[in-house]
Amino acid sequence: MPLILNNNSSFILMNLAFTILIFSLNFLPHDAANITAATTTSPEFSTSVLNVTTALNQVHHVLSLKPSFHLHQNHEQQQQQTQHTLSPSSSSSFSFQLHPRESLFNAHHHNYRSLVLTRLRRDSARVSWITSHLNKSNLRPEHLSAPVTSGVSQGTGEYFARIGVGQPTQHFYIVPDTGSDINWIQCKPCNQCYKQSDPIFDPSTSSSYALVPCKAKQCKDSELTGCYKNGCEYDVFYGDGSFSSGVLVTETLSLGKNGSVKRVPIGCGHLNHGTFAGAAGILGLGRGALSFQAHIKASSFSYCLVYRDTNKSSTLEFNSPRPGDSVTAPLLSNPKLKTFYYVGVTGVSVGGRRVSIPSSTFAIKPSGMGGIIVDSGTTVTRLPTPAFNAMRDAFVELTRHLRRAKGFLILDTCYDFSSVTVATVPTVSFELSGGGSWRLPVLGYLIPVDDKGTFCFAFAPSVEPVSIIGNVQQQGTRVSFDLVNSVIGFSTDKCS
Template identity: 50%
Template sequence: MATSIFFFVLLFTTVLSRTTPDEASRTKTLDITSSIQKILNPFSVKTFNSFKQEENTVSSSSLLSFQLHSRVAVRGTSHKDYNSLTLARLQRDSTRVKSLQTKVDLVVQGIGKSDLKPMESEFQAEKIEGPIISGTSQGSGEYFSRIGVGHPPSQVYMVLDTGSDVNWIQCAPCADCYQQADPIFEPAASSSYSPLNCNTQQCKSLDVSECRNNTCLYEVSYGDGSYTVGDFVTESITFGGSSSVEKVAIGCGHNNEGLFVGAAGLLGLGGGKLSFPSQINATSFSYCLVDRDSDSTSTLEFNGKTSPDAVTAPLVRNSKLDTFYYLDLTGISVAGNAISVSPLAFKVSDNGDGGVIVDSGTAVTRLQTDVYNTLRDEFVKGTRHLTSTNGVALFDTCYNLKSMKSVEVPTVSFRFSNGKELPLPAKNYLIPVDSSGTFCFAFAPTSSSLSIIGNVQQQGTRVSFDLANSLIGFSPNKC
């Protein structure tokens, strides 16, 4: 009898030790008090702050490293309350997503480079029509780096964008330039400035270009009506005030339209031939996106190693569209249980449609409507103990948590084809939308077949793009 009891106790203890960690992984704790305190930060920064005089420092993990700042840290906000700030962010985000979807649609419809309309030879801005919306559709200006351009280097803010390839900066003389934080770049003051001729591979790689006196002209237009037009040149790009890369092809824009939040231009981090990583032959790059409401900084690094504790997933390329970085996502789980989705929901089709991209410029993760509905319904089942409230903008699942200090919510995890799983922190999928305690489930449906992992879900995580080994790594708390 004693022996039987002993084995029963041993069996019970063994089962308990195996199930307890799993049970613990089914939920995440959301710190309500901390989240609400953080959203007060944007209103303490009113103008461009002291980062304007900063010089980059060389990171210990990579010789090629830029400082990385959130939009709030650089610009502050003119909004009077957090709700209006949230609505403005979501409006920019919707424009951004529409533009990315349009890129894919053009590929699926078979519209290639040769089908694009050439630019007006006299830089006639009035010929390019469309509404001008705060922020850009390609890189809405949520994260910035301080970069040196030219010799001697002029320090400027650049928008970071994994969904774009062409790098560009506003240049004098300006036929039409928007307001930026730093002085307009003066090509005549740089000894490394060199125009590209029309026969160069860089010029031929542009989607829209024109030749004038054997000088290459470029145009990049965005889905919200913003655009940049000018000379396509090579310049020196400086890291850390000392390390530099020579002869990087960039657009020198003399005619630029749109409100780019004071940035001098855009640094394209996409997978195309003209992107910055491609031009410097980077084997990898990584970034850590700090909290969007924080004034802290992180780094954008090139040629560093992925952290040993990173959760890695296969990096998939679209043969029809080389700009985007596709993630081999196979499923999503809620509280440890995989939701039911079609095996094709996350796959890139032969015609270039579908798939899941990791994007620095999109804020809220977008999923196909059927997938989103299933995910949301499973999450709602696990949050019946919370008080629901009306939806906000594109968020249809929101809660009134004003009387609570912390809550337990179901864990949401991404599952990859290599069998690995990435559990998200609760603050990366249940976010405040006002200062009154309203929190919303930060995913949204899309009618497009393209799914997007947005920067809300990436915050606080170092995202590594191992280009040499076709892997994307996620390292929590490595900012």
């Protein structure tokens, strides 16, 4: 006798069959399960494929990297003979190389878990520093480019650039930082200095070194500077207790094959303390008057942060055109806190579905709180707790078929991929107020935290109402800041 099913019973059986299929995958041979994960997607939501094997191979690779900072020295000596002077008011483009921290200054961690722990501790200090500024504020041209390497950030730091200082040129690794308004390096004589990879800058050997007098406009342009007996001095303090204090000077900065820029305001630090991982100081890319791009009157700058577990590099560029495939949003400013770059965001999506978060969550309030900052120094993206919970819960709902793992410090949503080579996961996107959607690379939101196959959702809650887009989410994406038209652009796979 044929079995007759009504609509309700058909629906129940279909769901039962899907449940049995998912359950049985856990008991398939690994190769069969991997093939299914790589080729099966749900018609109900959009997915990305995480190549677990490739990511773990890179994890093992980064632990074996040898420091490479010494490789630049001979090349730099050759470049010194061919430099030309760049005018701060010109519109030509130039760039620096950017390098990840571990490719230059491997700290010889015993395992990858230890490395991630160190990164997250630096990250917490960075976030504390940013929120302290927010709370305090609530109370009161040339196309240039340079290499960007994953390395240190302010009080932390995951990416480095190489620049020359003085005449004749002395070369140093520094941390490009969109959250800093002032450039500075450690200088002799050192009353107190932390250990750096290059010899400390000696101003007495530079013919282009000049003190900034108290009456100069540069000495009055920032709350970080003040007039003392010996002229203009500066003080910078960070959230983890790091600091730099010294005199404000002007110096020639050399940009490799791009040439040099004269009379750049830079702090010469005689009293310094911090965890800057071998870097000599900071290249300030914030919106303040003493920052590097303010001095050169840049119309734009951009960077692409390579994945931090590689030994590749990308570029920090000035006055270069924005990639044509960029998704864009308004570049906003906070009148209460002018240092940081805010982006117009209306929401987030998981699996192609808009998460139920009020758009006002990402708006800058009249008090100066709220908004969402794009920051090169923060590691893990922070969202206000209600917004984070909604996003996290949406992700968990669409990953019920994946094996969970214990949380890892601030990362409370983790997965055990130790028995698979690929995993299919929901997509994650920021919905921009310009109407576009910035879809993150899968390693921009699921990151390995050990060498065994534990991956965690790289977002964390913030007790403050401000949101911060960190450098994990920015990996593999060229982030372009159009300073003239107040537009920010995101273009994936533009690091080469």
